[in-house]
Every structure is written in C-alpha cells, then in structure tokens.
Amino acid sequence: MSFSMSMSRAIRLIGGTALALTLTAPASAQTKWNLPAAYPTDNPHTVNLMAFAKDVAEATGGKLQITVHPGASLFKAPEIKRAVATGQAQVGEVLISLHENEDPIFGIDVIPFVATSYQQSYKLWQASKPAIEKKLAAQGLKLLFAVPWGPQGIYAKKDLNTVEDMKGLKWRAYNVGTSRIADLVGAQPVTIQAAELPQALATGVVNAFMTSGSTGYDSKAWETMSHFYDTQAWIPKNITFVNKAAFDALDKTTQDALLKAAAAAEPRGWKLAEEKAGWYLDQLKANKMKVLPPSDALKAGMLKIGEQLTSDWIKKAGPDGAAVIEAYKKM
Incomplete structure (x- = not known):
C-alpha cells in the first residue's frame, strides 16, 4: 500500500471519527441518572420524587435527567441503599429504618411514641439530621431530603x-x-x-x-x-440520597440546581404526607x-x-x- 493511499485512508478515518464525536457531543453533555424507589406510582413519596426529577430537569435545561423507577422495579427496598452506594444507581429513596442494623441512628424515627405528630416528627428529624448525614457521608452517600409517612x-x-x-x-x-x-x-x-x-x-x-x-x-x-x-x-421517614462520587462529577451549576430542587422537595413532601394521612383513613x-x-x-x-x-x-x-x-x- 502506497504512502499516499495510507495517508488518504487515515485522513478519512480521522474525519469520520471527528464527525462521530460531533454527532454524539450533545448526548454526552446530558447526564442520565436512575432513582430506584420502593412504592407505587401514585404513592405520595413517588409523586414527590417525580416532581423532584421534573424540577431538576427544568432547572438544568435537561442537562441532568433523573428517571424514577417505582414499585421496587429496579431494586427491592432493602437493596436500594447499597445500589446507590456502589454506583449501580446514582440516587435513591429508602425507608431509612430498614437499615437500623447498620447503625441505631437510622432507626430513631421508629421508636414508639417518641414522636407521634408531624410537628414532633419534624423536630426529631432536625435533631437527628446531622448524625444521619454524617453516617451516610461515611458510606459514600450525600443526603438530599427526608419525607414522612403517615402515623403508624x-x-x-x-x-x-x-x-x-x-x-x-x-x-x-x-x-x-x-x-x-x-x-x-x-x-x-x-x-x-x-x-x-x-x-x-x-x-x-x-x-x-x-x-x-x-x-x-x-x-x-x-x-x-x-x-x-x-x-x-410513630411517623417513619423515607430519605433520598445521592452517590457522592456521582454528585461530585456534576458541574457546580448542576449541583446547585439539584440541591435547590431537593430543598423544595422536602417541605412539599411533608405537606403532601400530612394532607393525605386523613384521606387514606x-x-x-x-x-x-x-x-x-x-x-x-x-x-x-x-x-x-x-x-x-x-x-x-x-x-x-x-x-x-x-x-x-x-x-x-x-x-
């Protein structure tokens, strides 16, 4: 094969590669995350997660897309936390007391009759949040928000x-x-x-x-x-968290948008839980x-x-x- 033919082929290959990179550039600029959840689509927790994902997509102009997988369809409830910690999913929601065996602090909200109203439950969350946040961080997870269930x-x-x-x-x-x-x-x-x-x-x-x-x-x-x-x-809580490495890989603007959406999701979720508690009964x-x-x-x-x-x-x-x-x- 002559040098000129080799050179011509090389140029074509380089040109083709450059074209392929150009075509895929917009897709690679979009980050897609999976959020496994354990409850049905119409459950208030899932409704709130869907709204959170929508807020994130809108705030980032579609740059960060979060797909919520309800009904334990991606991972069963006890598997979700580990799946996020190991990077099999980027963000997840769990009933935090499922993991009391790992650390008693995860079970503080299910001690009977310690907090029996939403007001008391929110105070208990504020008191326990720093300790829970610290424990999650040691496991490679960043806390986003917490939302309660109805009274048990x-x-x-x-x-x-x-x-x-x-x-x-x-x-x-x-x-x-x-x-x-x-x-x-x-x-x-x-x-x-x-x-x-x-x-x-x-x-x-x-x-x-x-x-x-x-x-x-x-x-x-x-x-x-x-x-x-x-x-x-008692009034147990679900906690939503993100894989710390996945969060750190986002640019600062996207991180801020995610945290802002999380800050809105928490009070919305508490309000929804309280409003729906009587309806369910x-x-x-x-x-x-x-x-x-x-x-x-x-x-x-x-x-x-x-x-x-x-x-x-x-x-x-x-x-x-x-x-x-x-x-x-x-x-």
Whole structure:
C-alpha cells in the first residue's frame, strides 16, 4: 500500500471519527441518572420524587435527567441503599429504618411514641439530621431530603383490646422495631417489604401488621383485614440520597440546581404526607374497615412497649444517640 493511499485512508478515518464525536457531543453533555424507589406510582413519596426529577430537569435545561423507577422495579427496598452506594444507581429513596442494623441512628424515627405528630416528627428529624448525614457521608452517600409517612397503626383480622390479644399473630415486620414489637407481644415476626405485602396478605403469610394508612391503601388491606387501630405510634421517614462520587462529577451549576430542587422537595413532601394521612383513613373506612382508636388497655400496653424499645435503642445508640434524644426534647 502506497504512502499516499495510507495517508488518504487515515485522513478519512480521522474525519469520520471527528464527525462521530460531533454527532454524539450533545448526548454526552446530558447526564442520565436512575432513582430506584420502593412504592407505587401514585404513592405520595413517588409523586414527590417525580416532581423532584421534573424540577431538576427544568432547572438544568435537561442537562441532568433523573428517571424514577417505582414499585421496587429496579431494586427491592432493602437493596436500594447499597445500589446507590456502589454506583449501580446514582440516587435513591429508602425507608431509612430498614437499615437500623447498620447503625441505631437510622432507626430513631421508629421508636414508639417518641414522636407521634408531624410537628414532633419534624423536630426529631432536625435533631437527628446531622448524625444521619454524617453516617451516610461515611458510606459514600450525600443526603438530599427526608419525607414522612403517615402515623403508624395496627391492622388485624380481629378485635385487639389488649396487647395480649396480639399473641400468636403472624406479624409483618419491616425493620428492627417492628420485629421487636412482635417479640414483646408474643407474635411471630415475618419480614415482608411493602411491595410484597399484598401477596403476603392474600396468601396468609401474615395476618396482622403495623404501618401507615397509605401502605394499607396501597396493599388493599381491606381485602384481608377488618380492623385498623389508629395508635399513631410513630411517623417513619423515607430519605433520598445521592452517590457522592456521582454528585461530585456534576458541574457546580448542576449541583446547585439539584440541591435547590431537593430543598423544595422536602417541605412539599411533608405537606403532601400530612394532607393525605386523613384521606387514606377515609379510604379504609370507605372499604368497610373498622378504623378505631386503641382501647385504653391497648394504648397502655403499647406505651409500655414503647418505653422498653426506647431504653433498648438508647443502650444500642450510646452517648451519641442519647444526645440526639436530649436535643430533640429541648426543641
């Protein structure tokens, strides 16, 4: 092959490569992230995440695109946090108490009767936020925002007048606290995540559980349950976070837009949760469930369990955990 032919081919190859780079340049300027979520599309948490993703896209002129994957379709709930930490997804949302085994601070919002109103729950979040933020940072995650669920009550297929009536129930557990409640009342804990709950109820794997009105609605609890006792035991939170390396790879303008959208998502999510809490209970009633306050005896028994679990939590969390509880009490 002559030098002139080789040179001609080289020029064509270089020209073709340059053209290909030119054609792909706009696409490479767009960053695409995946956000796995564990709840259905119409769940308030998912609705808020969709709005957050839309805000980010608009604020960055489409430069950062976040795709929300609801219903545990990309990763199951307990897998999401690790998936984001390892870069399999860039951003994610989890019920943070799922990870109480990693660190007690992740379970502070599910200690029964420590914070039972949205106002108290928000104060508890402010008191615990620095410690949670620090722990997430050590795991390669950057905290974006937190949004609450509705107050937690007990679903059952029979009358529950005292905690003794819960003995022997097949009790759905989704974190350390709900497993411990089962232990203390003599129920049988069965670990079931929200996305799997409808199937577990339909097949009789569980016959009682403690969760919010929204999860009861999402799982059509009225098809298998007859009672909801509105104990308002605690208000758990979902936390949305981003892989720190993925965040650091963004330019400053995009980072600022992301954080601004996150700052808007938190109060919007709290407002939506509070507005919808009563609506969900109305839906349970509309589907012929008995929505009842706990009897004095049941409430007293649950308060006693709450005292035990608070004591257990403070022992596990040590001085740092006790300091957070003290800070919360002073607010």
